[in-house]
Amino acid sequence: MQTVHVHTTSHDYPIHIGAGILCDFSLFAPYIGKKIAIVTNETVAPLYLNQLTDLFKKNNIQYFTIILPDGEQYKNHDSLNQIYDALLTHHADRKTTLIALGGGVIGDMVGFAAATYQRGVPFIQIPTTLLSQVDSSVGGKTAINHPLGKNMIGAFYQPKLVMTDLNTLQTLPEKEFSAGMAEVIKYGLLGDLDFFVWIEQNIHEIMHQQPEKLTKIIAHCCQMKANIVAQDETEQGIRAHLNLGHTFGHAIETEMGYGNWLHGEAVAAGTVLACALSEQLGCLKNGDTARVAALFRAANLPDKPPKFPFNQWIAHMRHDKKVENGIMRFITLQKLGCAQISEISDMKLLDFLRNHNFSRF
Amino acid sequence: MQTVHVHTTSHDYPIHIGAGILCDFSLFAPYIGKKIAIVTNETVAPLYLNQLTDLFKKNNIQYFTIILPDGEQYKNHDSLNQIYDALLTHHADRKTTLIALGGGVIGDMVGFAAATYQRGVPFIQIPTTLLSQVDSSVGGKTAINHPLGKNMIGAFYQPKLVMTDLNTLQTLPEKEFSAGMAEVIKYGLLGDLDFFVWIEQNIHEIMHQQPEKLTKIIAHCCQMKANIVAQDETEQGIRAHLNLGHTFGHAIETEMGYGNWLHGEAVAAGTVLACALSEQLGCLKNGDTARVAALFRAANLPDKPPKFPFNQWIAHMRHDKKVENGIMRFITLQKLGCAQISEISDMKLLDFLRNHNFSRF
């Protein structure tokens, strides 16, 4: 087992990472009160819920469970209200601990419920997708969607504990594992060339979920995100680097209709575009983009965006937050392993997309 | 104008108190961005909204308004969602400032919307009831009600600025003004005998809303609450003293059906009961309770609870948070101006209620 310690303004918390750690009650013990509410979804419940409830039963911890429907479309107020209703029906008080057992959808939603139930109750994350293990377990962002916008309603709220059990990844659909790998590769590209090279060299074992490799990856990503977040709590500066590939990625997700391309798939293709843009800016060397594309392919990820009209690209990206008066801000690479913020005019972008979208990729 | 400075873990903020200060743009200027959303209700809007929008118009500040129905029964998710919808429709971003113009209902709800819209946007309070001016402008509690419980969903979130314009009290129904006075008198009783005596001596001018007296009262209450909250951010200890009269008060509110007795009216009667209990415990002197009751009467407040059966008292108070295994915790008085926490058994309480409810009061 490996542990990453995250420092936040309100408190510090550990992220434990290892195979089979969900059976270890001593890891939970310091963080739970008399009563627990476990929130999960219909897909994850049959896989891992019993294991957890058995553990609590054996240790005489009172618990109750809340099982939500599975899917991003349920990351909404109705599901949130289902959580509130259950908490109130079970007389949950301010010392009741909420556990999120599932991917990022469950994590974000339960985190928000914990932030707002009786103005805040303790919260433990058990992320069961690679994406949630490397991304949402650090940073304290919680949210639900609103019909008029994704993640529009939320709060910053930190967990007391994150338990990342690698064994849960064994049941994760391959596509979802790959989607998580897009974010992992992104971390290497934006801030750590050695890590990127290490992923290239170990991609085969990683894709076969070799436990030591997975532990290293997850711990490294969490540590990188924790460092970046600590440097930029207010999201003004360097934290934006985490959005490498995401402006293009969001455009792809929107164009294809949410859910048709997984977020990670869109991020992979978006990151290749960001690399190509960086090459055009004269930052990346000739061939760097191809090298990045090859790694995404090795992780079973798309290495190019779908084709769609220029004006759609612009329209979708305009809805992204990083737009100011005809100039869009993109995260690009100074070199592999080093991100920067670049301001790109619409004209330049059009030019770039015209050159690339329909030809090279 | 008088200013109270409140220190919180996230930032410090000023509470400006004075007559007519709503016309002074320079007081707002340091705290507002490019765009403002003013949230108010159907009662307050015709009274004070134009004054505010004129000020912003004159100073070229973009704003839009959200007018909610009036009443505690609308402090719910539907109203919250009306705020979210309007914010999204008007493309409010993280720099948009929310202004709550109204009493505690508007303040609590807009505060919660500000805490959760895009994970937190700046928030200004303009409390227009005496109760909200002396109570909810300090402490950072925001909330909405849930069908299964009052204030069950919320967050701790601090305003950037509180603007208390005494002139707004001129249109406040007398009953509502008196209700606010219950909390004012409560502050004196729980922590400051000199202030209590000063209220006794000035009750006539206060009830006629003499501006200097009102300024003193509001500033003093805000300062007292700020001191108490600062000593006890986590609500474990001394902050409980603010609940003087509230356990009995909640029972009265529940028994009478919410809204039939105003919260402040129930608190007044509840505080008289708490004094009588303190007398029975041998803490208050003979006659102290009568003195407190007289001051409430002078403020046009009830000085005794309605009559209802013992078992109803117990049942309603059990639903209060301060109950643990047959022992209830009450805020009582060691002496006038000095609160304490007392543990009272059900038997003792029954005895007390039997002796008092149907006879002395």
Ligand SMILES: NC(=O)c1ccc[n+]([C@@H]2O[C@H](COP(=O)([O-])OP(=O)(O)OC[C@H]3O[C@@H](n4cnc5c(N)ncnc54)[C@H](O)[C@@H]3O)[C@@H](O)[C@H]2O)c1
């Ligand atoms: N809070 C943050 O900082 C942050 C960061 C990134 C993403 N997010 C959010 O996370 C969400 C995406 O997270 P995600 O990719 O984990 O999606 P997800 O939670 O929808 O999980 C993907 C699918 O895998 C299933 N699943 C989860 N664990 C499984 C397991 N062990 N075995 C089998 N199936 C399993 C889920 O039920 C779901 O069908 C989005 O809503 C996004 O906004 C949040």
Ligand SMILES: NC(=O)c1ccc[n+]([C@@H]2O[C@H](COP(=O)([O-])OP(=O)(O)OC[C@H]3O[C@@H](n4cnc5c(N)ncnc54)[C@H](O)[C@@H]3O)[C@@H](O)[C@H]2O)c1
């Ligand atoms: N956040 C806190 O710390 C805190 C503390 C105490 C109470 N509260 C909450 O505050 C609420 C009660 O607040 P309240 O007593 O201000 O009630 P309120 O907001 O309902 O106001 C009372 C009535 O007066 C009207 N009104 C307000 N200002 C007026 C004015 N200037 N002229 C004429 N009419 C006016 C309102 O429209 C309403 O009809 C409750 O929901 C309670 O939970 C919160």
Ligand SMILES: [Zn+2]
């Ligand atoms: Zn992402």
Ligand SMILES: [Zn+2]
């Ligand atoms: Zn009160």
